[in-house]
Amino acid sequence: MGKNQHVTPHSGGGFQVKGAGNSRATKVFDTQREAISFARDIAKNQQSELFIHNRTGQIRERNSYGNDPYPPRG
Template identity: 70%
Template sequence: MGKNQHVTPHSKGGWQVIGAGNDRATVRTETQAEAIQIGRRIAINQQSELVIHGTNGQIREKNSYGSDPFPPKG
């Protein structure tokens, strides 16, 4: 399982896709929709989770593309 991918606002404008624990963005885009599309492809490829943040930085949505246990624990 790969690193979770986060879609967050970029400090210089636009949006970025960044792997969990990374210092640098994987990609920077003009729109959030573009970043989500790229982040989703990476998360599917790595069988990880896509975490989408809003403009305020708070988590807005999570999508898992890994092998989640069913039924979920807890």
């Protein structure tokens, strides 16, 4: 399982994609939509989780693309 991916506001404007524990952004985007698309691809490839943060930094959405410890009951 790879690093969880976080989509967060970037201090210089726009949104950034960061791997969990990384000090630098993987990539910076003008829109949150572009950042989410990029981060989703990484999370699926690495079978990790995607955390989407709002402009204040709070997590607004979380998606699991790997070994989910709490899978939905069907």
